[in-house]
Amino acid sequence: MKKMWLNNRLKRAVIAMTATVLLGFISSCSNDDDDNNDGGGSGTSHKVIFKAQVSPGSTITGAVYGYDAINTEANGLSGTSWTSPEFTAPAGAVMVNGGVVGTGANANATVKVQVYIDGQLKKEGTGSGTSLSGQVSYSF
Template sequence: MKSLKLLCLPLLALSIGLAACGGKDKDPVPGGSAKKVQYKATASAGVQLYSAIYGYDQSITTVTSIGGTTWASPVIDVPASARGGTCVVGAVGANAQSTLKVEMFVNGELVKTGTSSGTALSAGTNLVF
C-alpha cells in the first residue's frame, strides 16, 4: 500500500506540472469576470483518497490524508484576472476496476471532469478561464 502511494506522488506532481503549463502563453479573456470555483472527487468502493492539490494560477492549496471515497474543496472566490484553475487528486485503488472522478464547478455549473482507473489513481481537471 505504501509503495502505491509513493508511485502515485510523482504522477500527482507531473499532473499538476502539466496542468500549470496550460494557458500560460494565453492572454486573459477580455472582460473576464470573477468566479466561484469548487472541485469534487468521488471514488468507487474500497478506494482511499489521500491527497489533493487545487486552486488557480499561483494560488494553490495542498490537502493530505483525506481518507474515504469523497472530497470537496471549499468554494473559492477566483478574481477576474485569473488565467486558469486546476485540481489533481491522488488515491489508492482496491483493484484494477477501482475508479476516481474529479469534477470542476464554476459558478455552480459542472464544467470539467477527469477520471482515472486502476490501483494507482490520479485524476484531475484544469481549465483556462
C-alpha cells in the same frame, strides 16, 4: 515509508498540475470548445469548487487545487469522496486546476474529479487502477 510514498505522489501531482497550468497559459491563444479561453483570463472573479469520488473500496488520500500557480494541498484524506472548500478565482485568473490521488481497491478502480464554476459543472477528469490519480483543469 508509506507516508513518504504518499508525499512523493502528491508532489508529482502538484508538479503535473503546475505544468498543465503553464502549458495552458502558453497555449492560451488557441480556442478549446470546452473552455471559454479568450487568452486573457477572466474579466470577473469566479466561485470554484472541486469534487472527487472513487469507486467503492478505494480511498482518496490527497488533493491539490487552486488557480493559475496558486495551489492548496489537502493531505491525510480518507474516504470515497472529497469536496474542496469554495474559493474565489480572482478576475484575471487564467485557469483553475484540481487533482486527487488515492489507492484503488483493484485494477478496475476509478476516480472522477469535477470542477464547478459559479455553481455549474464545467469539466470532469477520470483515472483508473490501483494507484489512482485524477485531475481536471478549466481555462477561463
